[in-house]
Amino acid sequence: MSTSDKTRKLRSAEWFGRQDSYGFIYRSWMKNQGHPAEMFQGKPVIGICNTWSDLTPCNGHLRALAEHVKRGVYAAGGFPVEFPVMSLGESNMRPTTMLFRNLASMDVEASIRANPLDAVVLLVGCDKTTPASLMGAASVDLPTIVVSGGPMLSGRWKGKPIGSGTDVIRFKEAVRAGSMSVDEFMASEAAMSRSAGSCMTMGTASTMASICEGLGIALPENGAIPAVDARRQAFAFASGRRAVEMVWEDLRMSKILTRAAFLNAVRLNAALGGSTNAVVHLLALAGRLGVEFSLDDWDAAGRDIPCLVNLMPSGQYLMEDFFHAGGVPSVLGEIAGRLEADALTVTGRSIGESHVSPEVHDRNVIFPLDAPFKPAGGIAVLRGNLAPGGAVIKPSAATPRLMQHSGPAIVFDDADDLKARIDDPDLPIDENTVLVLRNCGPKGYPGMAEIGNLPIPRRMLEKGVLDMVRISDARMSGTAFGTVVLHVAPESAAGGPLALVRDGDIITLDVAARRLHLEVDEAELEARRQALEPFVSPYTRGWEKLYVEHVQQADTGADLDFLVGGSGDYVPRVSH
Incomplete structure (x- = not known):
């Protein structure tokens, strides 16, 4: 395919390729940011959907990470444009971030659809920012790749490892039982959250970041590279570069997030001892794509996969240990025989070809399939x-x-x-x-x-x-x-x-x-x-009223009924 043929296929050409007053407006106002004319001449426009916020501590470093995505996009001949969307901070928002997951997904969908974008990099981290961004992007169905912010460094207090959330719960119960003082409880705060990043236990943030590898919607090693490790920045660069290539390959979300991908994610979640929250998030995501995937699939696909990973809350280690042990690729290697190996990924190759590693560097953290950490993995559906x-x-x-x-x-x-x-x-x-x-x-x-x-x-x-x-x-x-x-x-x-x-x-x-x-x-x-x-x-007004009137039940993902099923990447008409 010639360069001109490629260019005509760019969605962004409906904005920047016009030789009329509309094209003048689109290009001229963008140029006030210093973008040269060449950026509007057939380069794929890659949206960097950023869930950064000071109020979302897990995602507080994503503005800096976005710069590395941009470098990768430029290196591959693309035009990166960063945009903000609603951010959901698990530790601060009331009454619960889950109330706003679907709202954030609508923000993501509208921001992508309304703008001259050919592909999207989703910069995510905290629990609900990953599913919300995936759900919104799935409804538009452009080439899309996930870059997670990565977990914090391991917590450590009085010479012992402590894990986000898990040890908060343990310490709280110890205070209630009288075996720990309130002063000791408060003294552990700074020792738990000591670097940028999300929870360093296998909580929902780490589960969803890891599952993105199982789904094939992120490059290998997305799940476990620590937030402050330079390899996370290099990963972001590689993902930006890959996003440009995905445009020319027309590698859309719907080609990756198939039923096979969801079954792989369920099996990976079982092996990880992953969060139950992944259930409602993947059910909602499948609903946006029209993929046949139900609550019973969670039980059937994951039932025979034991828990292989010795991480809090199911075990004793933390995400930094998991990364050094081999991370998600090593776990996928252990369950390779149980995967839908031909499922396509953002690499352009199958999960069996691109995401599976046979190496495990620490058997105290990642156990073999024939001698698992715990025999009961997965999510049991009752x-x-x-x-x-x-x-x-x-x-x-x-x-x-x-x-x-x-x-x-x-x-x-x-x-x-x-x-x-x-x-x-x-x-x-x-x-x-x-x-x-x-x-x-x-x-x-x-x-x-x-x-x-x-x-x-x-x-x-x-x-x-x-x-x-x-x-x-x-x-x-x-x-x-x-x-x-x-x-x-x-x-x-x-x-x-x-x-x-x-x-x-x-x-x-x-x-x-x-x-x-x-x-x-x-x-x-x-x-x-x-x-x-x-x-x-x-509730008689606002988002809460809309939510209560339209939210579905947990067994289908708790999405809003009118958001189920995507509407594709149509280009909104110009104003008249």
């Missing part, structure tokens, strides 16, 4: 009369003896009720009690907050009980752990069976059988159902 739409549990983070359990329920009607009563000394509980939290799903919170790992009651902690079965329609932080059943669908606010549970009802959890059952006869449940008061949202 069903039964308490979760007809499904619920999930992360076996690698759970207590084995509780994976088959029956006990009486104690019900908390919402997050405020939980906070008010969890440490009540008169609460009728023992180690067999099942803690139930409702009205914390997509509609009920709203936004499906990460409060599913209910705190263990202080009275139990003082007795040495460190885990109990907990069930909710909420989510759980990817850095959390415990025998926690999440994403119960339909949620309470949508009239799901969780709304019918009463104190003392016996609940049976059987992970091996994939069963979650409320031991109450159907006639009684129907009587309770008839007595239910309908959910009334307190």
Whole structure:
């Protein structure tokens, strides 16, 4: 194909290639930034979609990283243009960033669609910025490549490694149990977050960055290079260069994010001991692309893959150790025989050809498939009369003896009720009690907050009980752990069976059988159902109102109903 033929195929030519007053306006105003005329003469325009924000600490270094992407774009003969989109900072935003994931995705989609872009580099990091950016870009379907910001350096305090989120939870429970002072707790702050980057545990940020390799939407090693390692900058350069090449190859997202890619991501998540949050994010992403991929695929594809990676919260090491051990390519190498090896990636080659490494440098961190770190990997999908739409549990983070359990329920009607009563000394509980939290799903919170790992009651902690079965329609932080059943669908606010549970009802959890059952006869449940008061949202305006009216349930990804399915890379018409 000649250069002129290539140029005519550029989407950006609809803006910069025009020889009329519109073209004059598009080029002239861009030139006030010092861009020479040659930048508008058939060069692919590469958008650098930046989720940087001072309020998103995980992404606080992305402005500097963008410069390395630009260098790569220039080196390959492209024209890089950086633009901001809504950033979602997990540590600061209230009530929960998940409430705004779909809003951020709309920002990404609109920003890409409305501008003269031929390809996009997604600069992401914190938990929701990765799925939000992917979802928005998928709806436009241009050539797209992900560059994650990378994890922080390992935390270290009193000579021991400490991990983001995971040790916050452990320390908090230790304070509640009286085995750690508040002063000690506060002193550990600076030792935990000591460099730029996202959580250095296998929480949601690291899970999603790693899964981008499994999906094939990022170059190899995206998941684990530390944020402050010079190799992260070189990685950004290579990704910018590759984005230009993808334009000429017309290598769009839809060619990469196929059903095979999603199945590979599920298997990788199992081997990593990855976050349960990946479930709702990948379901939503598949929905944007129209890919056949369901909650049951999470169970079926990942069920036979054990946990191979000894990282917090399932294990003891941190992301820096994981990188030095070989990172995601080494894990993909261990499960190579279970992958859809022909799935295409952003390299232009298959995942089997480009992303898999046979080398593992530290067997204390990455275990072999035939002698895994933990036999139970993956995400188990539970069903039964308490979760007809499904619920999930992360076996690698759970207590084995509780994976088959029956006990009486104690019900908390919402997050405020939980906070008010969890440490009540008169609460009728023992180690067999099942803690139930409702009205914390997509509609009920709203936004499906990460409060599913209910705190263990202080009275139990003082007795040495460190885990109990907990069930909710909420989510759980990817850095959390415990025998926690999440994403119960339909949620309470949508009239799901969780709304019918009463104190003392016996609940049976059987992970091996994939069963979650409320031991109450159907006639009684129907009587309770008839007595239910309908959910009334307190939101009467703005984004929250739109969200509650249109959000889907967790089992299909909690996207907005009118965003499911993409509309392609059409060029908006010019103004008249």
